[in-house]
Amino acid sequence: AQxxxxxxxxxxxxxxxxxxxKCTYSVSGNPxxxxxxxxxxxxxxxxxxxxxxxxxxxGSYGFEAEFNKSQTSFHLKKPSALVSDSAxxxxxxxxxxxxxxxxxxxxxRLKVLA
Amino acid sequence: EPEVTQTPSHQVTQMGQEVIxxxxxxxxxxxFYWYRQILGQKVEFLxxxxxxxxxxxSEIFDDQFSVERPDGSxxxxxxxxxxxxxxxxxxxxxxxxxxxxxxxxxxPGTRLTVL
Numbered sequence: 395a396q397x398x399x400x401x402x403x404x405x406x407x408x409x410x411x412x413x414x415x416k417c418t419y420s421v422s423g424n425p426x427x428x429x430x431x432x433x434x435x436x437x438x439x440x441x442x443x444x445x446x447x448x449x450x451x452x453g454s455y456g457f458e459a460e461f462n463k464s465q466t467s468f469h470l471k472k473p474s475a476l477v478s479d480s481a482x483x484x485x486x487x488x489x490x491x492x493x494x495x496x497x498x499x500x501x502x503r504l505k506v507l508a
Numbered sequence: 509e510p511e512v513t514q515t516p517s518h519q520v521t522q523m524g525q526e527v528i529x530x531x532x533x534x535x536x537x538x539x540f541y542w543y544r545q546i547l548g549q550k551v552e553f554l555x556x557x558x559x560x561x562x563x564x565x566s567e568i569f570d571d572q573f574s575v576e577r578p579d580g581s582x583x584x585x586x587x588x589x590x591x592x593x594x595x596x597x598x599x600x601x602x603x604x605x606x607x608x609x610x611x612x613x614x615x616p617g618t619r620l621t622v623l
Contacts, residue, residue: 438614498551
């Protein structure tokens with residue numbers, strides 16, 4: 395069965411510093427991986443996805459993620475954090491055994507300190 | 509930019525009551541989903557729906573749950589007799605292509621509180 399893990403419940407980073415939010419996955423076959431962000435009282439907003447191709451994927455709001463097959467990781471990164479990046483971040487994998495559904499991690503709360 | 513909308517934003521109900529959570533997916537999308545998130549836990553898949561029928565459902569989606577697309581715009585989740593453990597945030601999502609890797613677009617969620 396497919397699964398994803400987000401090992402950190404919360405990540406704190408100073409504004410202007412680089413940020414990393416970690417995600418590891420377990421899938422049989424090629425993974426389809428996604429990052430979503432949730433701001434207070436808003437839905438899950440799509441940030442980026444990896445399907446195939448370059449291991450470095452660029453997404454919305456200056457975020458990027460690096461797919462690492464040997465480490466089965468898909469960490470979310472941003473070179474310079476903003477206070478407005480503070481939110482809840484979810485990693486997800488598309489279930490290749492079922493029909494279309496996503497399997498989510500537990501989420502990581504990012505807090506960017508001014 | 510088109511977005512998925514959900515109503516109500518918060519629903520409080522008594523145990524044993526029926527609730528209907530409503531979603532308006534993005535207009536040209538064909539695939540619809542419900543997920544839920546119990547406080548502090550993972551976002552979990554409930555059901556997917558295409559061409560007026562359920563494509564897949566999880567073990568959570570038992571006989572107390574049903575989904576319907578009553579018209580060309582709404583997609584509803586009904587819980588017939590709510591239980592305390594149904595308290596959660598319920599997210600609706602939609603996508604426009606049938607392949608697994610397509611991006612799903614999520615609504616803001618409905619927080620259901622069962623007393």
